[in-house]
Amino acid sequence: MLKDEDFVDVCDVQAMAVPRIATGEWWDKAFNGGFVPTMTTLMGGSPGAGKTTILLQIGVKVAQVTGRPTYFISAEQDKGELKLTIDRLKLPLERGMLRVLNKMGAGGAIDENIFKAVPPGMFILDSVTALCGKDKEGQVLVARTYKSYSVKYKAPAFLISHMTKEGDLAGLLTLQHDCDCIASLFPCDRERSKYYGQPVLELHKYRFGPTHVEYQLVMKETGLFEAPKEKGDKPGTRGPLGPDDGPGEGDEDRDDGDDEGEGRDGEDDGEAEEAPRRRSAKREAPVAAEPPRRRSAKRVAPA
Numbered sequence: 001m002l003k004d005e006d007f008v009d010v011c012d013v014q015a016m017a018v019p020r021i022a023t024g025e026w027w028d029k030a031f032n033g034g035f036v037p038t039m040t041t042l043m044g045g046s047p048g049a050g051k052t053t054i055l056l057q058i059g060v061k062v063a064q065v066t067g068r069p070t071y072f073i074s075a076e077q078d079k080g081e082l083k084l085t086i087d088r089l090k091l092p093l094e095r096g097m098l099r100v101l102n103k104m105g106a107g108g109a110i111d112e113n114i115f116k117a118v119p120p121g122m123f124i125l126d127s128v129t130a131l132c133g134k135d136k137e138g139q140v141l142v143a144r145t146y147k148s149y150s151v152k153y154k155a156p157a158f159l160i161s162h163m164t165k166e167g168d169l170a171g172l173l174t175l176q177h178d179c180d181c182i183a184s185l186f187p188c189d190r191e192r193s194k195y196y197g198q199p200v201l202e203l204h205k206y207r208f209g210p211t212h213v214e215y216q217l218v219m220k221e222t223g224l225f226e227a228p229k230e231k232g233d234k235p236g237t238r239g240p241l242g243p244d245d246g247p248g249e250g251d252e253d254r255d256d257g258d259d260e261g262e263g264r265d266g267e268d269d270g271e272a273e274e275a276p277r278r279r280s281a282k283r284e285a286p287v288a289a290e291p292p293r294r295r296s297a298k299r300v301a302p303a
Helices: 051-066 079-089 113-117 128-132 136-153 173-178
Strands: 040-045 070-074 098-100 122-126 157-160 181-187 199-206 214-220 223-226
Touching: 040 051, 040 136, 040 173, 051 070, 051 079, 051 098, 051 122, 051 157, 051 223, 070 079, 079 098, 122 128, 122 136, 128 136, 128 157, 136 157, 136 173
Parallel strands: 040 157, 040 181, 070 098, 070 122, 122 157
Antiparallel strands: 181 199, 199 214, 214 223
C-alpha cells in the first residue's frame, strides 16, 4: 500500500536529460535532436514511399556516428537486392557498418551471443508484417523482443509495418502502444503544391518530442532529403509549406471520427478502438456525413 512518503511534489523533481544519437542530418530535427538509444519506432506508409530507403540512409549514418554496425533484418528482400539498393543510393558504406541476413525470412529472435561479439548500433526490421504474416499476436511479441534489444544494447530499433487498404497500420493496437514512436511516409496530396506526390514524413506518436509535425521530403537519386525553403515562405515554415501551399479545401483541423465494426483485414482484433487513420495515398473529396478521419498536422519552426 502506498503511503504519503511515497509521493513527492513534481516541482521538486529535476528533469532527466535524455541522451540522443545526433547524426547531423535533417532527420535530427524530426526526432527532436536525434534518436534516443532505447527507442523503438514503428514506421508505416504507402508502398514505394521510401521506407526502406530512408532507414538505410539512417542506418549507415548511425553506424558512422556510433562506430557500431546496423543490423538489417529483412523478410522482404534478399541480400543481393539490398546491396543493389545501397549501390543505387551511393551510400557511404564501409566494411563493418551494415550487417544483413545471409538468407531472408527469419529474425523474430536473434542469438544474443552475436551482439556480445559485435555490439549493435541500430536495428531495422523490414517488415514485422511480412515476418509474422497474419499472426498479429506474433507481431506484438516481435516488437517487444526488439524493444528489449534496443534497451539492453542502447541501439534504436525501427520496425516497418504494412498498411491496410483503409489506411491503417496493420496489426493490433497493442503493437502501436508498445512502440515509443509511430512514423509514416505518404505522398504529398496537396494538389497546389509543387511537391505533390513527393514523400511526407510525419510522427504520429513520439514519447521524446513533438508529434503531428510534417516534414516535406524530396526523393533524389541518393535518397530522401528535406525539401529546401523557398523564397517567399512564411517565417517558421518548411520550404513547401509557404504562403501558396496551405491546406486545401476541407483540410481544416477536425476531430477524428469514431468507427465501429470489424478490425483491420476483416478480422476482429479484440481491441476496444481502431487505430487512428493515416494519410491515404490519394485524397478523395470529403463526404458531408463522414468527415476525413485524419487531423491536419501542426507545423512548427525548424530547430
